[in-house]
Amino acid sequence: MVNLALEVGKTAQPEAIMFWILAPLAVVSALGMLFVKKAVHSALLLAWVMVTLAIFYIAQDALFLGIVQIIVYTGAVMMLFLFILMLVGVDSSDSLVENIRGQRVASIVAAIGLGGLIVSLISRATLGVEAIGLQDANSAGNVQGIAEELFTRYVFAFEVVSALLITAALGAMVLAHSTATKSRTAQRDQSIARFRGASLATAAGLPGSGVYARHNAVDVPGLLPDGTPAPSSVSATLEARGDMLSTKPFELEAKEVEED
């Protein structure tokens, strides 16, 4: 037992160097995750912690686990990122005001309890248990070995965790969901309305605004074939705001027309 521990304690040189570079980085970013103000920065630091853990797994010859860690956690943090934007808004910072009384104490107790739970679980799984070694564990191939464990011994835990994740996703959706007060007209509805309205005259869209030699913008109406301005060629908002220009100053002078 002691010999095994000594053997485990020895680390190959490159791995040790990597550990001493990455481990402090991981710990610092994990702490940073707790203390930074912006929720998005927190999510980013979390992603970085997960990537460093993945690198450690890979260094420990758990290639599949490391790669899957990156895939799963980058995806998960991306979801977290979206949740932040959905639930708290783009520029939100942490507010330190306690909304629910006793929340701080309760959360500290819960955190300590969870920590204790995790430590006891890990110690039960590792202390006093002889490691069988990588050679034996990977005898049927690393991926195959994990698959066998996951889909036979731990299949129930696996399914429960996935149910938990789906519940969390649904919960976030319910929280972020707001019922629309009126139904939105989509492109299809607009298209149907154009063709089933009173006339087909606007089926191809409304006329464009005017283009003149000395002015070319959306605030001047275009001219109809008979020379009168077409009011439907300018946005109703501009008209209501009084920002619609008259076409008069841009029209050709009668004299010039005669000269031609």
Add this chain to the structure above:
Amino acid sequence: MTTSQLIGTDPGWISLVKGLLIFVVCVLATLMSVWGERRIVARMQQRLGPNRVGPFGLVQALADGVKLALKEDLIPKAADRIVFVLAPIISATTCFMSFAVIPLSGEVTLFGHKTVMQLTDIPVGVLYVLAIASVGVYGIVLAGWSSGSTYPLLGGLRSSAQVISYEVAMGLSLVAVFIYAGSMSTADIVAAQNQWWFCVTLFPSFVIYAISMVGETNRAPFDLAEAEGELVGGFHTEYSSLKFALFFLAEYVNIVAVSALATTLFLGGYHALPGLGFTENWLGGWFTVIWFLTKVVFFFFIFVWLRGTLPRLRYDQFMKFGWKVLIPFSLVWIMIVATLRVLSQQGAPRVVVIGFTTGVVLLVLAGSTLVESAKKRRIREDALGEVSAPSFPVPAIPGKSTTKEVIRETEQLNG
């Protein structure tokens, strides 16, 4: 000797040379593909394209790159400075990383050392590529968020939703390949295709991968993240100078990367076309690199062709297509593939296999018939009622009148 053993015997400096070669090839490929894309699209639009700088305009991209680097580098006031700088770095570093596991050639001699042009071969090579791709999205999303402006934020969010949804379909399309190759290592997958390419035997997977790789790289018709008609430039609206150049580089290297992965997984990698196997020994094995590059260029041409042909999808249609068509379809396809694989591994009699296949084909036919008839019924129900015609000719309205009637009406109107 297997590929991974062969790579295992590489001394450190050979790995360094290979890494450098991959980097140089990727950057050159970007320069060439920018030029190639502009020339091909120009040809499709009856123009000439860049033809001034260098022979055939070949160094146009280089000139543009130099000009881009000399532009003023702006960071908006509202931007989150650290993340704003970090985003293009993430994009530009991750895009090169997936090339580490792509086998570019068969056995060759490099500086008197027998090896293959593949930096490393890991047993979960394809998963590694997926992992790198999912880190690469962070570049786009963070660029969108950190710019502190509306259009980039919308572009970044679109892109994250897009990549999350299309990565599911992409991952599912790869499962069939894993089942048939019995491995997730790129070298093994290429080796498993020495008889039949997977684009033939697993054609539906190939189609799903080809669609989702366009979605994954944010290219037309799926370039909603930078839809210039609606979002100005999308996630990179606020970027300029070298930072923008990094995004530009990342986009093109990503195109080459997904094309290289498609070549590896479905087009037999560096193998020659069927019947031309003898060419693989030319130039001491180096000819396989030419085969590989030819296939990658083929995919790149498809990318450009799509851009020149298809209009951009509307966002909701695009999401619907991903979630309601691609993903269910690939799930069903994986079940079929897995069943067939198990049947053949357990040595089931041929009658059972043929019966199963026929059953699946019949089900698909029945399903598609039902869908078609429902579509026809909907079109009949949607037919327009009587609408007064305007005083000028309008095109035929579906379900209302035939073209002939319209022509008659027009003639009546015009007297």
